[in-house]
Amino acid sequence: MKQRAPLTLAAAAAALGAFVGLAHLTVPAAPAAADGKAAAARMPVERSALVCPAPSSSDIAETTYTAITPGAAGGGKGSARLLGATKEAKPVLELKERGRPAGATASGAEAPGLAGIADGILAPGWTAQQTTKVSVGRARGLLGVACTAPGTDFWFPGASTAKGREDYVHLTNPDDTAAVIDIKMFGPDGTVKDETGVSENIRIDPRSTKAISLASLAPGKELADVTAHVATRAGRVGASLQAAEEGVGADWLAASADPAAAQVLPGIPADATSVKLVAFAPGEEDADLTVRLAGPNGSISPAGNEHLHVKAGMTASVDLKDVTRGEAGSLLLAPADPKKAVPVVAALRVVRGSGAKQELAFVPAAGPVGARATVADNRADENATVLSLTATGADARVKVTASPGTEAGEPAAEEVTVKAGTTQAVSLAPGGAKGAYALTVETLSGGPVHAARTLTLPHEGIVMFTVQTLSDDRGTVPVPKAVQDLTVLTR
Secondary structure, eight states: OOOOOOOOHHHHHHHHHHHHSSOOOOOOOOOBOTTSSBOOEEEEOSEEEEEEOOOOSOTTOEEEEEEEOOOOSOOOOEEEEEEESSTTOOEEEEEOSTTSOEEEEEESTTOOOEEEEEEETTOTTOEEEEEEEEOSSTTOEEEEEEOBOOBSEEEEEEEOOOTTEEEEEEEEEOSSSOEEEEEEEEETTEEOOOSSOTTSSEEEOTTEEEEEEHHHHSTTOOOSSEEEEEEEEESOBEEEEEEEETTTEEEEEOOOOOOBSSEEEEEEOTTEEEEEEEEEBOSSSOEEEEEEEEETTEEEOOTTOSEEEEOBTSEEEEEEESTTTTSOEEEEEEESSTTSOOOBEEEEEEEESOGGGOEEEEEEOOOOOTTEEEEEEEOOSTTTEEEEEEEOSSOEEEEEEEOOOSSEEEOEEEEEEEOBTOEEEEOOOOEEEESOEEEEEEEEEEOOEEEEEEEEOOBTTBOOEEEEEEOOOOOEEEEOOOOOOOOOOOO
């Protein structure tokens, strides 16, 4: 006699929890379909985790943290807070209700990396943003980064070990056990050899953060463009890259979207004076890509830069100069031959201004916003916040919602139609807004839609800015079909 052990509801929930890693579910009985079988359903996550890097080493840095969970129907309780990465650190930011952002500030170089958990009704879509302003010095600029879910694999095309550039990978371990990571770099000629041996088996202690200089991993090798790959051997971390360029500015470079044959880099400012595309093919085949700019009226190929050849295992770059020429746009990468689709990662180095008034930001390749995505820290000052929406594949209709401000304001909403192959700029703020507010993008039909937010806070004639891409908040997850089958098979 043999028994068959079918997938029960409890087992399905356990398997799903292991799969998503950051989401915890309470799974009720699945509704019955017309044929009597259990139907699949989407359920809101009940726990979300976020990690923010230590913001700056400058004594005059001022950092703002803003967090929000988009409003939704239904009641219940929940809690969300971001804490210093060390166990002894006090809470920095707590969120107490959906639909209204909470904010906090920290000054100086002592601000730690943060890690946090949201549960209950505050978990689905929980989003946090870290924005730092450094008014003078080598690292001056507006540095923005979305706090991210901890993970195990990160790609950073657009990094550098060149003279005058200081790039640090920030690694934050939110867990109670140590994490062990490797950092590999790839330049125009392939793997950048680490003769020091310090790029492997890097230990990140429990609930701590560590910043690692890329130049220290390749002493004496000055490379304008490299791709850094962070992978864990044990545990999980949050990873972001902070770049400071002498005479130009500083900002965070967030990880690229996972390797894919087609990539979208949304939200190049209209007045960009310099745009450099950096791409890397992590597999064993070369990638031949078409390069197109999606503007408000359609897509065009940049003159002289219609194609990009990326050799396997080597970083490629191309200077697109002032490609947007007065109209905000997004870069679309696709296989030149659809029958030869080779996965790549990519990012843009973007400069606004000129001479001593330059400022630097980065735009990584980004996935679609999916059902819903949010960026938490926006300002209502004139032209401070611009949202860029790009549709690929088909025309799309999206809903953009501006939350109340952290201090005051009435929410506002607008539906926007985005034609396929175009980028539409949207400026939306809550009525009477005071303090920071959040923008939420929901896909109503069509698409997919990619989005980025540009935040501009000028300082003494310098157009200080930062760009954050939006990604699906994964506020809900599919629950696998499950049945309780107590049948005993005999043979």
